[in-house]
Amino acid sequence: MTEDGRRTTKDQRLMTISHFINVNGLALHYLDWGGDGPPAVFYHATGFLADLWAPIVEPLTARYHCFALDQRGHGQSDKPPVGAGHYNWHHTADDLEGFFDALSLRDVLAIGHSSGATTIAMVAGRRPELIAQAVLIEPTARSRAAPFSAERAMQLVERTRKRRARWPSRDDMYADLVARQSYAAWRPDVLRLYVEAGTRMTESGEVELRCAPEVEAELYSHFGEINPFDHFGAMRCPALVMQGIGPSAWPTTPGDEVAAAMVNARLVKIKEGGHLVAMEAPHKVSEAIAEFLV
Numbered sequence: 001m002t003e004d005g006r007r008t009t010k011d012q013r014l015m016t017i018s019h020f021i022n023v024n025g026l027a028l029h030y031l032d033w034g035g036d037g038p039p040a041v042f043y044h045a046t047g048f049l050a051d052l053w054a055p056i057v058e059p060l061t062a063r064y065h066c067f068a069l070d071q072r073g074h075g076q077s078d079k080p081p082v083g084a085g086h087y088n089w090h091h092t093a094d095d096l097e098g099f100f101d102a103l104s105l106r107d108v109l110a111i112g113h114s115s116g117a118t119t120i121a122m123v124a125g126r127r128p129e130l131i132a133q134a135v136l137i138e139p140t141a142r143s144r145a146a147p148f149s150a151e152r153a154m155q156l157v158e159r160t161r162k163r164r165a166r167w168p169s170r171d172d173m174y175a176d177l178v179a180r181q182s183y184a185a186w187r188p189d190v191l192r193l194y195v196e197a198g199t200r201m202t203e204s205g206e207v208e209l210r211c212a213p214e215v216e217a218e219l220y221s222h223f224g225e226i227n228p229f230d231h232f233g234a235m236r237c238p239a240l241v242m243q244g245i246g247p248s249a250w251p252t253t254p255g256d257e258v259a260a261a262m263v264n265a266r267l268v269k270i271k272e273g274g275h276l277v278a279m280e281a282p283h284k285v286s287e288a289i290a291e292f293l294v
Contacts, residue, residue, distance in 0.1 A: 015034060016031050016032070016054075017031070017032045017033075017034070018030075018031060018032075018076070019031075020076075021099065021102050021103070022102070024091070024095055024098050026072055026077065026078040026080065026095070028069060028070060028072065028095060028099065029070040030050060030067055030068060030069040030070065030099070031050045031051065031067065031068045032065075032066075032067055033054075033058075033061055033066040033067070033068075034065060034066070035060065035061030035063070035065045035066050036062065036063065036064075037063045037064045037065060038064060038065065038108070038132075039064065039065050039066075039103075039105045039107075039108045040057075040060055040064035040066045040067070040109040040111065041066075041067050041068070041069065041096075041100070041108050041111070042057065042068035042069070042111045042112070042116075043068075043071070043096055043112040043119060044068070044070070044074070044112075044113055044116050045113040045114030045115055045116055045276075045278075046071075046114060046115045046116075046219050046220070047074070047211050047216040048074065048194070048198070048211070049075035049076075049194075049197060049210060049211065050069055050070045051068075051075070051194075051197035051198070052190065052193060052194060052198075052278070052279065053111075054193065055187075055189070055282040055283070055286070056278065056282050056285055056289070060286075060289070063293070067103070069096065069099050071095065071116070073087060073211060073215035073219075075197075075198075075210050075211070076210065079212070079215065082212075082218045083218070087215060087218040087219045088225060089115075089119070089122070089222060089225060093119045093123055096119055096120070096123050097127060100123075105130070106129055107129075107130075107131075107132040109131075109133045109135070109293075110124065110130075110133070110135070111135040112135070112137065112139070114137070114139065114140050115140045115219070117135075117136035117137055117138065117140070118139045118140045120134050120136060121134070121136060121139065121231040121232050121234075122226075122231045124231075124234075124237055124239075125233075125234030125235050125236075126234070128236055128237065131237050132237055132238075133237055133238050133292075133293070134235065134237055134239040135239070135289055135292065136239060136240070136241050136242065136258070137242040137277065137278050137285060138242065138243060138244060138253060138277060138278075139241065139258055140223065140228065141229065141232070141253075141254060142252050142254065143254035143257055144229070144254070144257060146252050153220065153221070153223060154221075156220050157217045157221045158217075160216050160220055161213055161214060161217045162213070163213040163216075164176075165208050165209045166206045166207065166208045166209075167199075167206060167207055168205075168206055168207075169206075169207060170195050170196060170199060170207050173195050173199065173207060174192060174195045177191060177194075177195070182248075182276075185246075185247070185248050186276065186279045186280055187279065187280060190280075190282060191279070194279070197210075198211070228258075229257075229258075229261050232258055233261050233263075235263065235264075235265075236263055236264065237264070238264045238265075238266075240265070240266050240268060240292040241255055241258050241262070241265055241266070241268070242267075242268050242269075242270060242277065242288055243255030243267065243268070243269045243270070244270050244274040244275055244276070244277035244280070244281075245269045245271055246270070246271050246272055246273050246274050246281075247274065248274030248280065249275065250274060250275045255267050255269065266292065268291075268292075270284050270285070272284050273285075
């Protein structure tokens with residue numbers, strides 16, 4: 001069992017081993033699903049955690065040795081203090097690069113979602129020997145026709161800081177989230193996985209998010225500091241760009257622009273999901289990855 005009795009390390013379908021590794025002075029948590037073949041590494045979106053990749057990992061273990069890393073401040077990884085310069089794009093990329101080096105991983109199939117996807121592009125551009133193929137699911141980027149707005153960014157930061165972080169129980173949390181528009185389209189088993197794995201028990205008996213809203217907000221406050229298209233253009237490995245175009249899609253997601261900025265990219269649009277397509281339709285994400293890897 002974990003330290004709070006939340007769950008065992010054995011998934012019902014996959015044997016999952018939980019590890020910690022020192023990267024850039026932090027104990028970063030990662031999951032090792034095992035599997036045969038070359039390494040595949042999964043990097044989650046801001047505010048989420050490694051466990052949520054489970055439905056997408058499962059069909060890949062027949063061909064790859066699968067790992068998923070919790071970003072700093074997320075999941076069970078160390079959580080350095082907010083406001084001291086610990087959370088920005090460069091740290092997120094340095095941690096992923098450091099993880100590859102710590103485990104001596106090369107020629108990786110790297111699969112990322114949102115900020116995790118853009119971070120993979122950053123690493124692939126500067127260390128091409130690390131990543132052989134990349135799958136970028138809804139990478140964080142704004143269309144060049146809709147430039148970064150500091151005002152809109154601060155509105156997002158302030159909304160995120162006020163986000164609820166505690167509930168009386170996991171059942172209460174599930175009931176709360178499933179009634180919200182932003183979570184209503186999630187596949188129920190993935191939402192339940194987020195509730196179970198994405199929280200810890202407090203001393204008072206409540207449950208709280210493993211990624212504090214303050215950490216998420218701090219990361220959002222730095223999103224305007226890079227131009228993602230510089231990093232997309234620096235990539236040389238084959239890449240799959242995945243865009244959700246369903247009812248929950250973000251109108252500013254520029255899938256066509258992202259793919260066009262890369263030397264060797266294919267774009268797939270999935271109508272069953274939006275920006276959170278990895279949680280809303282993981283089976284469709286898996287199908288698209290399988291077709292890319294043929």
